[in-house]
Structures are given as structure tokens and as C-alpha cells.
Amino acid sequence: DAGVTQSPTHLIKTRGQQVTLRCSPKSGHDTVSWYQQALGQGPQFIFQYYEEEERQRGNFPDRFSGHQFPNYSSELNVNALLLGDSALYLCASSSQDSGNSPLHFGNGTRLTVT
């Protein structure tokens, strides 16, 4: 059991469309990070949310946006999809109170853009 749940597990979209991915953190965690993992690559940091605010952002365009809700769950939105956005999108949660706590990952959402 990952503890972190993501939905949907798979998604197929067309270029130019918009997509929303969802994440529920592990119980007791208040911080959510999103990563993009292209095939054969390591995860790339997209952004992190804490207290409903984006705290840090990786090198991703503004087409990638997010949101965190009062219950700590989070959404990742991608607008104007490109073929290159096809990847596994990972959500990870952690706890600020635990200091440098390691991330707990969900199973990811596999996005295919055609």
C-alpha cells in the first residue's frame, strides 16, 4: 500500500487538450510534490505545495499549474498538451513537521498525448 493515491492511473489525451491529475497524500502528510518521469529517465521536479501554496517550482512552463486543497490533496493541471508531455506523473507526499522526511510516492498517472 503506497499510502499516496493518485487518479486516474492511465489517461489518453489529444494535443492541445487540458488534463487534471489528482493526488491524495499519505495520512499525516501535509506537503505534496509533483514529478514528471519520462520513459527511461529519472523523475523531474515540477513543483511542491504546502499550506495551499506553491513553495518551489522546477523548470516547467506555465502550462503546468497546480493546486492544494485544505485537506492537503492536490491537483496538477496541464494546459495545451504537447506530445512531449507524455510521461508518468508522480505525486509524492511528506511532512513538514518531520523535517527532512523522505518522500512517499504514489503509483503515478500514465499520461499519453496523441
Added chain:
Amino acid sequence: AQSVSQHNHHVILSEAASLELGCNYSYGGTVNLFWYVQYPGQHLQLLLKYFSGDPLVKGIKGFEAEFIKSKFSFNLRKPSVQWSDTAEYFCAVVDAGNNRKLIWGLGTSLAVNP
């Protein structure tokens, strides 16, 4: 900028062979270091981590890693691998003062033949 380099992209071993996966990072400050494993079809799981103290850290499933600060390395080792160790292994580093953005290596695919 921080970066992580994993030396071996694909490793094939026979059961009972010893394993060492190389990981070097580039960062001038204090870091926290991690090894994650991704078994086929499963989510990323933490194998072990180094924050401070004894540079030889032991993780789950008989894995260990040694932090050598002078070499900026955090190599993963296991004395005797099993078929069930077949997985993708990722080294990751984060600024110890800014536990927000994990930087990942490209990963090493390990195949253990029975």
C-alpha cells in the same frame, strides 16, 4: 546547479553476485542523499537515506550505501543479489537546508538472472 550522475544504466548479474551501483552528485553545500527502488509495476520506494552521522547507512533488503563526502559519492551495495532485486534504482539528492526539490539520477536498470 545540482546534478546526480549514475554511472551504470543497465546492469545484469547472476544471483548471489555482489552489486555496486555508482552515484555521484554535484553540489557544494550540505545534502541529504537517497536511494529509491522501483520494482516492475510498482511505485518508487525508499531503500535508504543519509542525512548525517555514520556515512555507512543500511537500508531495507540487505542494501547499504556509503557516503564519501570527498568524492561526492553515495554508492549502493549489496553483497549477494537475488532475482527479486530486479528493478530500477534511482539515486537522489536534496539540499539539506531546502528539502523541497529532489534531484534525481537517470536510474540504473538491474536485471538479476536466476
